[in-house]
Amino acid sequence: MVLIEYPELEILITRIREISGFDFSGYARPSLLRRAGRYLTTHKMDHGQLLVHIEQGGSVVYDLIQELTVNYSEMFRDADFFRKVRTEVFTYLESYPTLRFWVAGCASGEEAYSMAIFLKEAGFLGRSLIYATDLSNKALTAAREGVFTLGNARTFSENYMAAGGEQSLSDYYRVAYNKAIIVPELRRNIVFSMHDLTGDGVFNEFQFISCRNVMIYFTLELRRKVFGLLYDSLSMLGFLCLGKRETLRYSGLEDHFKIIDSTLNIYQKIR
Amino acid sequence: MKTTGDNAALSLVLVGGSSGSFAIFEEMLKLIRNPLSFALIFVLHRGKSSTSVLPQLFKNKTNVYMSEPYHLDPIEANSIYFAYPDYHLLIGPDRRFYYDMSEKELFSRPSIDATFASAAMSGIPVKAAMLFSGSSADGAFGMKTLAQRGFPTYVQNPAEAESPRMPEEALAAYPGHQVIVDGNLFSIINNILQ
Numbered sequence: 001m002v003l004i005e006y007p008e009l010e011i012l013i014t015r016i017r018e019i020s021g022f023d024f025s026g027y028a029r030p031s032l033l034r035r036a037g038r039y040l041t042t043h044k045m046d047h048g049q050l051l052v053h054i055e056q057g058g059s060v061v062y063d064l065i066q067e068l069t070v071n072y073s074e075m076f077r078d079a080d081f082f083r084k085v086r087t088e089v090f091t092y093l094e095s096y097p098t099l100r101f102w103v104a105g106c107a108s109g110e111e112a113y114s115m116a117i118f119l120k121e122a123g124f125l126g127r128s129l130i131y132a133t134d135l136s137n138k139a140l141t142a143a144r145e146g147v148f149t150l151g152n153a154r155t156f157s158e159n160y161m162a163a164g165g166e167q168s169l170s171d172y173y174r175v176a177y178n179k180a181i182i183v184p185e186l187r188r189n190i191v192f193s194m195h196d197l198t199g200d201g202v203f204n205e206f207q208f209i210s211c212r213n214v215m216i217y218f219t220l221e222l223r224r225k226v227f228g229l230l231y232d233s234l235s236m237l238g239f240l241c242l243g244k245r246e247t248l249r250y251s252g253l254e255d256h257f258k259i260i261d262s263t264l265n266i267y268q269k270i271r
Numbered sequence: 272m273k274t275t276g277d278n279a280a281l282s283l284v285l286v287g288g289s290s291g292s293f294a295i296f297e298e299m300l301k302l303i304r305n306p307l308s309f310a311l312i313f314v315l316h317r318g319k320s321s322t323s324v325l326p327q328l329f330k331n332k333t334n335v336y337m338s339e340p341y342h343l344d345p346i347e348a349n350s351i352y353f354a355y356p357d358y359h360l361l362i363g364p365d366r367r368f369y370y371d372m373s374e375k376e377l378f379s380r381p382s383i384d385a386t387f388a389s390a391a392m393s394g395i396p397v398k399a400a401m402l403f404s405g406s407s408a409d410g411a412f413g414m415k416t417l418a419q420r421g422f423p424t425y426v427q428n429p430a431e432a433e434s435p436r437m438p439e440e441a442l443a444a445y446p447g448h449q450v451i452v453d454g455n456l457f458s459i460i461n462n463i464l465q
Contacts (some may be wrong), residue, residue, distance in 0.1 A: 001384070001412050006364060006392065030361040030389050031371040037388075038373070072372060216342050216370045223343075245355055245370045247341045 002040035008047045009033050019054060020061045024068070026198055026222030035068050066138055071107040071214070074155060075114045075148075075169070078212075078244060079162035081264045082114060086164060088260065089239050090122050093207060099128040102206045102233065104197060105214030106132035109143030109190075110156070113172075114163075115210070116186045121166045125189055131204065133195035143192050146182030148173075153180035197226050202233045209234055212265075213243035220250055227251040231269065240267045281348055281366055282309040282396040284463070287383035287413070289316040289405025291433025295456070296403075300332035302461050306349045307335055309398050311464075312362075312390075314354040314383045316405065325353040340368045346395075354381035361389040377409045387413025397422040399463045401451070405437030415445035424448045425463065427456070 004012075009032060013024045024032060040050060054061045076082050093099055101119075103112045112132035119125040134140050148156070157169040173180040195203065197214065209230055215223045230240060231253055240257065242265040248254050257267035288296065296313060303311070313325070326337035337351040338344075346352070346366045354360040360381050361369040369389075376382030383402070387410065390397055400417045402410045404427060418424040426448040429435035442448060451459050 001388070003388065003392065003416065028363070028369055030363045030369040030393075031373070033392060034359070034361060034371060034385060034389065035373055072374065213370075213372050216372070220343060220367075243342075243370075243372075245340075245342050245358055249341070250343055 002037055002046060004033060004036045004040060004047050006033065009036060012036060012047070012050065015051060015054060016061060016065065019057075020065060022061075022065050026219050026225075027068075028217055028219055031217055032068065039064060039067050066136060069135060069217075070139065071105060071134075071217075073107045073110040073213075074152070074159060075110045076156060076159035076163045076165075077110070077114075078264070079159050079164075081212075081241070081244070081266075082118060082159075082163035084261055084264050084266060085241070086118050086122065089208065089266065090118070090124075092239075094122075094124070096207060097127065099124060099208070100204060100206045101128060101130040102204070102209045103130060103132040104195070104209060104211040104230065106134050106143060106192070107136075107139050109146060109192065110148075111210060111212070112143065112190050112192070113146060113182055113186055114160075116190055117160070117165070117169075117172055118163075119189075120186070125186075128189055130190045131206075132190055132192050133197075134192075135194070135196045137194060140192050140194060144187075146173075146187060148180045148182075150175065150178055150180055197229065198222055202229060204233065205235050206233055206238055207235055208239045208241075210241040212241060213246070216243065216246060224250070224252050227253050231256060234269045236269060238269050240269065241265060242267075281346060282398045283346070283362070283390055284309050284311045284398050285314070285387055285390055285400040285417075286312065286403070287314045287387065287401070287405075287410045287437075288403035289379075289407060289409070289434065289437055291404030291406075295427075297329065297332060298457060299460055299464075300329050300351070302457065302464055303333045303335055303351070305333075305335050307351075307464075308348060310346050310348055311335075311351045312346075312354075312360075312386065313352065314360065314381050314386045316379050316381070316383075316407070316409070317356045326351075342368065342370045344368050354386060356381070359385040361385060362393045362395065363389075364393045364395070366393075366395060377407050379407060379409045383410035384413040388416050391416040391420050391422070399423045399425060401425045401427075401460070401463070402438060402441050402448075403427045404432035404434045406434040407437060408440040410437055411440040411444040414441045414448060418445050418447055423463075425451050425459070428452050431456075
C-alpha cells in the first residue's frame with residue numbers, strides 16, 4: 001500500500017482543479033486520502049509520479065477524478081431499509097396521483113432499479129417518475145444499460161428476498177452473455193441524468209429523495225449546503241432517506257424534519 | 272450524548288481482530304474503568320448482515336460510554352467505539368469519525384488497515400494499537416504504518432491465537448511489534464489501558 005500525506009493531498013487537489021476545473025476542496029479529506037492512496041497502489045506510483053502523470057494532459061486527470069469519486073452500491077442494499085420504505089413510506093404515498101422520486105448519487109443505478117421494482121409491486125410505478133442522478137457520466141452510462149454480473153445478481157436476489165420482495169428478482173432481468181440485464185419495462189419510468197449535488201441546483205420537486213452514503217464524501221460545510229438543496233427539492237411532507245451511519249446532525253436542518261425511523265434514517269419534511 | 276471540551280487532549284487506543292478475538296475483546300472490556308483518558312476504538316470483522324449491536328452486547332461489561340459512531344461524530348476521550356459492519360471507519364484529523372464505502376480491503380469491510388492507517392495519518396496521538404486473532408492479513412499494513420510513525424504496537428502471540436494468521440502477517444510485515452505472550456495477556460492489556 002502506498003500512503004499519501006494530507007499536505008500532499010492538498011497539492012493534488014489544487015493541481016486537479018487547475019488542470020481540469022474539477023474541485024475536490026469540498027470533499028471529506030479522510031476518505032479522499034484513502035482513495036488517493038488506493039489509486040497510487042493500483043497504479044504503482046507515488047505522489048510525485050502522480051503529479052507528473054496528470055501534467056501530461058489527456059484523459060489521465062479525468063480517469064483519476066473518476067476513480068476518486070466512484071461509488072459502489074447494490075440492489076436493495078440494506079434490506080431493512082427497503083422493507084420499511086415499502087411498508088411505511090409507500091402507505092403514505094399511496095394517496096398521491098403522481099409521484100416523483102429522486103435517487104441522488106445513483107452510481108450504476110442499483111437503487112433506482114430497486115425502487116422501480118418495489119413501486120411496480122406496490123402498483124404505482126405507472127404514476128411514478130424516478131430521477132436518478134450522478135456526477136459521473138461513466139456511472140450513468142452503466143446505469144442506463146442496467147447490466148450486472150451474475151455474481152452481483154445473486155447478492156441482489158438475496159437482498160431482494162430479505163427486503164420482502166414478492167417475486168423472484170430474476171423476473172426483472174434476463175440473462176445473456178453471462179450477465180443480468182434489467183428488463184426495459186423497469187427503465188421506462190426512470191430518468192438517468194447528470195447532476196452535481198455540489199454545484200447544480202434544484203431541478204424539480206419530489207415526494208421522496210434517497211441520498212444514501214453520498215454525503216459521507218463531503219466536508220461538513222459542503223454537506224450542509226447539499227442538505228439545503230435536498231430540503232429545497234422536497235415537497236412538504238416529502239421523505240428524505242440517508243445512509244445507515246449518517247444523521248441529520250450537523251446539517252442545520254434538524255428542526256425541519258420529523259424522524260420516521262432513526263435507525264434506518266428516514267425523515268419527513270414538516271416545516 | 273456525552274460531550275467534552277473541544278480542546279481536551281485526545282489520544283487513541285486501537286484494537287483490531289477477527290475470528291477468535293471476540294472473547295478477548297469481551298474480557299478486555301471488563302478491565303476498563305471509568306474514566307478512560309483516551310478513546311478506545313475496536314475494529315472487529317463482522318458480516319454485513321450482523322444485526323447484533325456491539326454496545327448492547329457488551330453493555331454489562333463496563334460502565335464507560337460505548338457506541339457505534341455515526342458519520343462526523345466527534346471522537347472523545349472516555350469513550351469506547353465499535354466499527355459498524357459494511358463500512359470503513361476512518362479517523363479524521365479534525366477528530367471526527369468518517370465513514371467510507373469504497374472497496375473492501377482484503378475482503379473486509381470494515382478494514383482494520385483502513386482505520387489504523389487513517390489514525391496514523393490523523394495527527395492524533397495513538398497511545399497503543401493492538402492486533403489479535405484472525406484469519407486474514409488485514410491489520411498488518413495499518414500496524415506497520417503506526418509502528419513506523421513511532422506509536423507503540425502490540426500483537427498477540429500467533430502460537431496462542433485461535434486463528435494465528437492475522438498476528439503472523441503483522442509480524443511478517445513488521446517484526447518490531449511487541450508480542451503479547453499469553454499468560455500475561457490481560458495484565459499487559461491492563462497496563463496499556465492504564
